[in-house]
Amino acid sequence: xxxxxxxxxxxxxxTVEVEFDEPVFHSEWESRVFCITQVLDTxxxxxxxxxxxxxxxxxxxxxxxxGYYGRWLFAxxxxxxxxxxxxxxxxxxxxxxxxxxxxxxxxxxxxRRRWPLAPGERVRxxxxxxxxxxxxxxxxxxxxxxRNIHPPGHxxxxxxxxxxxxxIVQVYDQAWVFPDTRAHYQGENVQPVYSVRFxxxxxxxxxxxxxxxxxxxxxxxxxxxx
Amino acid sequence: xxxxxxxxxxxxxxxxEAMESLLAGAGIIDPNRVDDIVHRYExxxxxxxxxxxxxxxxxxxxxxxxxxRDGLAACAELGIGGPETEYLKVVENSAxxxxxxxxxxxxxxxxxxxxxxPAWYKSSAYRSRIVRExxxxxxxxxxALPPQVTLRVWDSVSEIRxxxxxxxxxxxxxxxxxxxxxxxxRDSMIGVARLSTPExxxxxx
Numbered sequence: 001x002x003x004x005x006x007x008x009x010x011x012x013x014x015t016v017e018v019e020f021d022e023p024v025f026h027s028e029w030e031s032r033v034f035c036i037t038q039v040l041d042t043x044x045x046x047x048x049x050x051x052x053x054x055x056x057x058x059x060x061x062x063x064x065x066x067g068y069y070g071r072w073l074f075a076x077x078x079x080x081x082x083x084x085x086x087x088x089x090x091x092x093x094x095x096x097x098x099x100x101x102x103x104x105x106x107x108x109x110x111x112r113r114r115w116p117l118a119p120g121e122r123v124r125x126x127x128x129x130x131x132x133x134x135x136x137x138x139x140x141x142x143x144x145x146x147r148n149i150h151p152p153g154h155x156x157x158x159x160x161x162x163x164x165x166x167x168i169v170q171v172y173d174q175a176w177v178f179p180d181t182r183a184h185y186q187g188e189n190v191q192p193v194y195s196v197r198f199x200x201x202x203x204x205x206x207x208x209x210x211x212x213x214x215x216x217x218x219x220x221x222x223x224x225x226x
Numbered sequence: 227x228x229x230x231x232x233x234x235x236x237x238x239x240x241x242x243e244a245m246e247s248l249l250a251g252a253g254i255i256d257p258n259r260v261d262d263i264v265h266r267y268e269x270x271x272x273x274x275x276x277x278x279x280x281x282x283x284x285x286x287x288x289x290x291x292x293x294x295r296d297g298l299a300a301c302a303e304l305g306i307g308g309p310e311t312e313y314l315k316v317v318e319n320s321a322x323x324x325x326x327x328x329x330x331x332x333x334x335x336x337x338x339x340x341x342x343x344p345a346w347y348k349s350s351a352y353r354s355r356i357v358r359e360x361x362x363x364x365x366x367x368x369x370a371l372p373p374q375v376t377l378r379v380w381d382s383v384s385e386i387r388x389x390x391x392x393x394x395x396x397x398x399x400x401x402x403x404x405x406x407x408x409x410x411x412r413d414s415m416i417g418v419a420r421l422s423t424p425e426x427x428x429x430x431x
Contacts, residue, residue, distance in 0.1 A: 008330035010354040029239035035263040094244040127385040217384035
């Protein structure tokens with residue numbers, strides 16, 4: 001989707017602010033969001049690509065305001081609610097009770113909770129499958145064009161390379177899952193990934209800086225022959 | 227949710243406390259496991275891990291060749307690995323080539339090698355600009371690259387993660403591997419800094 005998350009090349013965000021001696025987490029809530037997500041990732045509830053896509057689906061104003069871990073919190077709440085594991089109503093009730101400083105929380109109703117997941121409902125988190133053989137369509141040093149596509153769902157092909165011509169510099173011929181379809185449970189479509197090199201001039205025209213090359217890793221289905 | 231002073235907390239803190247209490251109460255997560263992961267990222271994993279890899283590559287040319295061929299396999303020789311890195315590509319700086327890494331879509335980063343990324347790496351400014359005007363951004367961050375140095379910007383939007391192998395500083399022939407590792411900064415392994423000779427002092431982080 002053409003969302004605010006696809007930031008490569010945008011103007012207007014100012015200078016890169018570097019914080020001296022930065023802590024790993026700036027607050028406890030950030031560490032809880034990140035590390036609870038790490039645990040949930042192992043519980044076969046969602047896959048990597050749908051988690052990323054959930055963040056992309058944020059309202060763009062919220063996306064920019066929430067910050068990195070705020071986006072992860074949003075994705076956690078959305079996915080757990082949609083999958084029937086922790087409902088929005090439960091969350092709002094618990095927060096209301098918390099704010100009211102009650103002595104004891106209302107007991108949880110686990111009868112309608114889709115937990116534990118049945119074997120058929122479990123989802124593999126990981127990023128690729130090594131055990132399958134794939135045959136690359138393209139070879140190193142070959143010129144390829146990035147498909148000019150604007151899918152409304154998840155995609156890992158960035159806007160700034162669409163329709164542009166580059167050179168393959170490395171073929172990752174392992175069986176990589178295709179994020180664009182796995183995010184939507186439309187199949188893993190394992191395929192090679194290619195490191196594609198573009199001259200900055202190809203991407204940014206007369207505004208390009210001299211002697212700069214942009215490299216980006218793209219799935220085979222994002223590329224086409226010239 | 228032991229601390230009830232919710233009025234003073236950011237709304238995200240309230241929400242994640244509520245979520246954690248629900249997940250723990252329903253038996254879905256064990257908060258002790260969450261604590262362990264917090265501890266791992268705050269204490270155990272960090273740029274010092276990547277620095278060990280870089281220093282070892284500087285002193286062992288066979289290791290360096292293996293590292294450039296298959297980064298993760300070479301790191302495994304040093305007992306280094308973990309989640310969110312399926313494949314590690316190591317890109318080497320030289321007198322004529324400089325490499326810098328970004329993920330414009332979501333801030334992908336080699337967590338087991340460098341720890342969690344700094345806030346600037348995840349910022350809108352870095353993600354938007356480093357692919358379009360990298361020389362200008364690097365100069366603003368304190369790295370003015372000579373015009374004769376070719377610049378390669380790696381956008382890690384697939385599952386391949388990147389580590390920049392910085393150039394070994396001059397006048398470090400007398401240093402052992404541990405001392406060399408202490409010279410290697412996080413920013414040099416992302417590619418927004420180069421390493422200076424020890425006499426001039428390293429620039430942390």
